[in-house]
Amino acid sequence: MDDTLIRVEHLSRHFGALRAVDGVSFEVRRGEVLGFLGPNGAGKSTTMQMLTGNLAPTTGRITLNGIDLLECPRAAKACVGYLPEQPPLYRELTVDEYLALCARINRIPRREARAAVGRAKSRCGLESAGGRLIGNLSKGYQQRVGIAQAIIHTPPVVILDEPTVGLDPIQIREIRALIAELGREHSVILSTHILPEVQTVCSRVLIIDRGRLVLSESLEDLNRGLGETGLRVAFEQPPADPAAIAALPGVTTIQDLGDGRLRVCHGPDAEPAAALARLAVERGWGLTELSPERRTLEQVFVELVHQDGGRTENAA
Numbered sequence: 001m002d003d004t005l006i007r008v009e010h011l012s013r014h015f016g017a018l019r020a021v022d023g024v025s026f027e028v029r030r031g032e033v034l035g036f037l038g039p040n041g042a043g044k045s046t047t048m049q050m051l052t053g054n055l056a057p058t059t060g061r062i063t064l065n066g067i068d069l070l071e072c073p074r075a076a077k078a079c080v081g082y083l084p085e086q087p088p089l090y091r092e093l094t095v096d097e098y099l100a101l102c103a104r105i106n107r108i109p110r111r112e113a114r115a116a117v118g119r120a121k122s123r124c125g126l127e128s129a130g131g132r133l134i135g136n137l138s139k140g141y142q143q144r145v146g147i148a149q150a151i152i153h154t155p156p157v158v159i160l161d162e163p164t165v166g167l168d169p170i171q172i173r174e175i176r177a178l179i180a181e182l183g184r185e186h187s188v189i190l191s192t193h194i195l196p197e198v199q200t201v202c203s204r205v206l207i208i209d210r211g212r213l214v215l216s217e218s219l220e221d222l223n224r225g226l227g228e229t230g231l232r233v234a235f236e237q238p239p240a241d242p243a244a245i246a247a248l249p250g251v252t253t254i255q256d257l258g259d260g261r262l263r264v265c266h267g268p269d270a271e272p273a274a275a276l277a278r279l280a281v282e283r284g285w286g287l288t289e290l291s292p293e294r295r296t297l298e299q300v301f302v303e304l305v306h307q308d309g310g311r312t313e314n315a316a
C-alpha cells in the first residue's frame with residue numbers, strides 16, 4: 001500500500017513577476033508530522049492555500065490521498081482538514097452547534113453527524129464544552145474547536161497554520177500533544193515560526209526561502225547533523241592569552257563572551273573537553289563551567305535563509 005498521502009510535484013505560483021512558490025516538490029506519508037518553516041514572505045501560506053485547493057498553482061501537481069487536486073478538486077479537498085491562522089469560528093454558536101454545522105459543510109450524512117461531532121470533541125478534549133458559546137471560550141479552547149472542525153470528517157491530511165500562536169505555555173503543551181497524536185493516524189503539515197515546536201512534534205522538516213525549498217530532512221537526520229560543535233567554559237582567573245586553548249587538538253576558534261567566559265569551537269569529530277579541563281587545572285585558571293554546545297535548528301535556519309529579513313513585497 002502506498003502510504004504517501006500528500007505528493008507535491010514542481011509546484012509554482014507566480015503573482016505577476018513574483019515567484020511566490022518556485023518549483024517545490026515534497027511528499028508526506030501517513031504517520032508523519034511535517035514542520036513547514038520559512039521567514040516572512042517565504043511562500044508558506046501560498047503553498048498551503050494551494051494544498052487546500054483555495055489557490056490555483058501556476059504550474060505543478062498536487063495529489064492528496066492518491067487523488068489529483070486539479071483533476072478531481074471536490075474529492076481531493078474532502079481528504080483535507082485545514083486550520084487557518086485565523087480559525088473560521090462563529091463566536092455566537094455553541095461548540096456543538098458549530099461542529100454540527102461543520103459536519104454538514106463537509107457532507108457528513110445526517111445520521112452520522114452526531115457521532116462525528118462526538119468523536120471530534122473527544123479527540124480535542126472538548127467533551128465538557130459542547131454547550132458553551134465559542135465566544136466565551138479561552139483562546140486555547142477556541143483553538144481546540146478550530147482543530148476539531150479540521151478533523152470532523154476524519155481527513156487523511158490535516159494542515160495547521162501556526163496553531164499555537166497566542167496560547168499560554170500550558171495550552172501550547174496541550175495543543176502540541178494533540179498535534180503529535182493526530183500525526184499517528186493522519187499526515188499533518190504544521191506551519192510555524194516556533195522552531196522548538198518543530199523539534200518537539202515533527203518527524204520531518206521543510207524550510208522554504210524565497211519560494212524555494214532549501215531543506216527537506218527527517219528530524220532524525222537533522223538531529224544527527226546537529227552534533228556538538230563547541231564548549232562553553234568559564235574561569236575564575238581567565239587566561240590572558242588563550243593560545244594554549246587554541247592549540248588543543250580539534251579546536252578551531254575561540255570567542256570571548258566576557259566575564260571570564262569563552263566559547264571554544266571545535267570540529268564535529270573532536271572532543272577537546274578533557275584536555276581543556278586538564279589544561280585549566282595545570283594553569284590554575286579556576287574552571288567554573290564546562291558545558292557542551294549543540295548546533296540548534298535555529299542556527300541551521302539562519303544559515304539557510306536569506307539574511308535580509310525575507311524579500312521585499314515587490315521583489316521578483
Ligand SMILES: Nc1ncnc2c1ncn2[C@@H]1O[C@H](COP(=O)(O)OP(=O)(O)OP(=O)(O)O)[C@@H](O)[C@H]1O
Pocket residue numbers: 015018020038039040041042043044045046047311312313314
Ligand atoms: N494574492 C497575492 N498577490 C500578490 N502577491 C502575493 C499574494 N499572496 C502572497 N503574495 C506574495 O507572495 C510572497 C509569499 O507570501 P506568503 O504569504 O506565501 O508568505 P509566508 O511564508 O506565508 O509569509 P508569513 O510567514 O509572513 O505569513 C510574498 O512576497 C507575498 O507578498
